[in-house]
Amino acid sequence: MAVDLAMGLTLAMMEGGMDPTPGQSASRPGLDVAHPSTADPDAETALLELRAIHKRFGALEVLRGIDLKVQRQEHLTIIGPSGSGKSTLLRVINFLEPPTSGRVFFRGQQVGVRRGDQRGRIDERTLTQTRARIGLVFQRFNLFPHLTAMGNVAIGPRRVLGLPRAEAEDRALRVLRRVGLEAKRDVHPDRLSGGQQQRVAIARALAMEPELMLFDEPTSALDPELVGEVTHVMRELAAEGMTMIMVTHEMAFAREVTDRVLFMDEGRIVEEGPPAQVLDNPTHPRTRAFLRAVTER
Amino acid sequence: MESLDQYMQLVSEVLPSLLRGAGITVLVTAASLAICVVAGVLVAVLRLSAWRPLRLLTAGYVELMRIFPVLTLLFLLYFGLPEFGVRMSALQASIMGLSIWGVAYLSEIYRGGIESIDHGQMEAAMALGMQRSGAMRHVVLPQSIRVVLPALVNFAIGLLKYSSVASTIGVLELMYNGRAFGQATYRGMEVMLMVAAIYLAMSLPLAMLAGRLQRHLGRHVHVAAR
Numbered sequence: 001m002a003v004d005l006a007m008g009l010t011l012a013m014m015e016g017g018m019d020p021t022p023g024q025s026a027s028r029p030g031l032d033v034a035h036p037s038t039a040d041p042d043a044e045t046a047l048l049e050l051r052a053i054h055k056r057f058g059a060l061e062v063l064r065g066i067d068l069k070v071q072r073q074e075h076l077t078i079i080g081p082s083g084s085g086k087s088t089l090l091r092v093i094n095f096l097e098p099p100t101s102g103r104v105f106f107r108g109q110q111v112g113v114r115r116g117d118q119r120g121r122i123d124e125r126t127l128t129q130t131r132a133r134i135g136l137v138f139q140r141f142n143l144f145p146h147l148t149a150m151g152n153v154a155i156g157p158r159r160v161l162g163l164p165r166a167e168a169e170d171r172a173l174r175v176l177r178r179v180g181l182e183a184k185r186d187v188h189p190d191r192l193s194g195g196q197q198q199r200v201a202i203a204r205a206l207a208m209e210p211e212l213m214l215f216d217e218p219t220s221a222l223d224p225e226l227v228g229e230v231t232h233v234m235r236e237l238a239a240e241g242m243t244m245i246m247v248t249h250e251m252a253f254a255r256e257v258t259d260r261v262l263f264m265d266e267g268r269i270v271e272e273g274p275p276a277q278v279l280d281n282p283t284h285p286r287t288r289a290f291l292r293a294v295t296e297r
Numbered sequence: 298m299e300s301l302d303q304y305m306q307l308v309s310e311v312l313p314s315l316l317r318g319a320g321i322t323v324l325v326t327a328a329s330l331a332i333c334v335v336a337g338v339l340v341a342v343l344r345l346s347a348w349r350p351l352r353l354l355t356a357g358y359v360e361l362m363r364i365f366p367v368l369t370l371l372f373l374l375y376f377g378l379p380e381f382g383v384r385m386s387a388l389q390a391s392i393m394g395l396s397i398w399g400v401a402y403l404s405e406i407y408r409g410g411i412e413s414i415d416h417g418q419m420e421a422a423m424a425l426g427m428q429r430s431g432a433m434r435h436v437v438l439p440q441s442i443r444v445v446l447p448a449l450v451n452f453a454i455g456l457l458k459y460s461s462v463a464s465t466i467g468v469l470e471l472m473y474n475g476r477a478f479g480q481a482t483y484r485g486m487e488v489m490l491m492v493a494a495i496y497l498a499m500s501l502p503l504a505m506l507a508g509r510l511q512r513h514l515g516r517h518v519h520v521a522a523r
Contacts, residue, residue, distance in 0.1 A: 094424060096420055096423065096424060124428060124429075125428075128423075128426045128427065128428055129426065131423065131424055131425070131426040132425065132426030133426075134424075135424075136421075136424040138417060138420070138421065140417060142415075142417035142418060142420065142421035143421075144418065144421070144422075144436055144440075145440065146439050146440050146443070155425070155435060155436075156425040156426065156427075159425075159427060159431055159435050160425055160426040160427055160431075204421075204425070205424075205425075208425060208426065
């Protein structure tokens, strides 16, 4: 459309070349996606570390001092009542919600702060580079409705990593095959079931070849009979060694896949440990009350 | 009562000039529309910018244009600016005046379109590692253009009719020629009916185009429930 073109031009002018253009970003240091298995400069440090994270929305303090370390290939599940800060915690990790205070480290680097910056100012480009390595799957999918399944999966590699179109689509197709949706490549999200949409959303995140995947209640918006196809994909990811943090109410799934369960309440991690301990023999009364409420439902 | 023959004779005398005028009307409209469509996006995005002074500046401009008559604007440009050494033709002044007004108006339509897109879209794009500007360009704007399209075509039709103000500074467009011939022939009523018919004939295809485009582009995009 002429109109589309005109708008594109205007914005291209406004951006003043801030956006990665094909060819540039590939050579940009820090954006080459390394696999956990390959040579690892900071093998000693945790993949992710949160230190004294607080998050306040006006008068409401949603996170009240969160400390957390996540090792590579670990699978974490966060449980807790609604309003306990689980989702906010996930969104603080990639700074979709910047923490009010506290620091986040990813691969030993402080998130959003340029290497060597003593004052710790947030730098947007550093931040986007970190986000590109962390996949986030939303409760409500948030697929791009104007793009096909393939367009949704290819847009990250194309617009963020700067891959040429053919290469981005190749990669998108590979990832769609992985979630079993190769046949839906040309279908728009509004023609997909909820389960299929969520699998495309997972594929969209995977296409960036992330080192960490965050799942924010990925099955909560699904009809019960569609939950299985999504957890199946997640189970496979876990088996392949992807580092994962998920917020979920699927206790059976959490028990099976997870190394560590965190119970959150009122902005704090109240209890944590292996699923057998936290889910079956919780020590904290609030954990017990929550689990009782969940299983009775 | 005049006969049909007399009326047909009037039509054949006047119609060529009216059609020439209509051509100028289309020129004025198309030129201002092109400017509005592009610059309107710019103003809309600036108005949603994170930087406060920019927001205030654009908001001030949009508010001013809302309360300022286009006709006054046209007179200021055409008769006022020459006093400061800036001269332009009546045609240029009318295109500029309509654009200055229309950009503000259309930017509000765009802004509504941008704000109607669910915030989760911006978040999903940023979670992939896009910068705000890239997310705007690749994710939000392509969706909002579909939402905005019907209002955009309405704006274009409005602009077509509004371009008649150019006749007041002597642009020889449809309305000007209509008035001139009405006075010259003492048949103002009949000529003006012809002018009206020509405006209608130019607007109708636009309105039909709007319907078709909307069906085509709106297939997959649903406005977020609020």
